[in-house]
Amino acid sequence: MAWRVIARVGLAADGNGSHLRNAVENILRQGGLVRTQTGTWESAAMSEANVAATWSATLAALANPPSVNAQPPRRLRHLWLYIDEVPSTAVPSDDANDVEV
Numbered sequence: 001m002a003w004r005v006i007a008r009v010g011l012a013a014d015g016n017g018s019h020l021r022n023a024v025e026n027i028l029r030q031g032g033l034v035r036t037q038t039g040t041w042e043s044a045a046m047s048e049a050n051v052a053a054t055w056s057a058t059l060a061a062l063a064n065p066p067s068v069n070a071q072p073p074r075r076l077r078h079l080w081l082y083i084d085e086v087p088s089t090a091v092p093s094d095d096a097n098d099v100e101v
Contacts, residue, residue: 002045002086005033009041009062010077020061020070027057045086055081 007028014021025035031054033041046054061068062076 001048001088003048003051003083004086005041005043005046005051006082007033007041008039008078008080009058010079012075012077013073018070018074019068020065020074023061023068023070024058027054027061030054031057051083 009024011018011021028035028041031043031050032046033043033054035041062079065072065074
């Protein structure tokens, strides 16, 4: 299964040349996301494993800015993350059994 990902990351006390911003951008790019003109990061389709690895690394950097040589007070201000399944024409839909939680 492939997933579409749309995200927006906001950092507090972040200036140009921020180690934290640069680290997050590198992780997202390596994961296959592309920064749009509106500042969101998007992918058309990512594997489940790639989504998990990319966001695990991103959240680890955001949770511990010194791990990427970012100095306080740089920190996460907000993270908006949207993930949904990319429909596959090869796999019949089983929407009747889908459950929202």
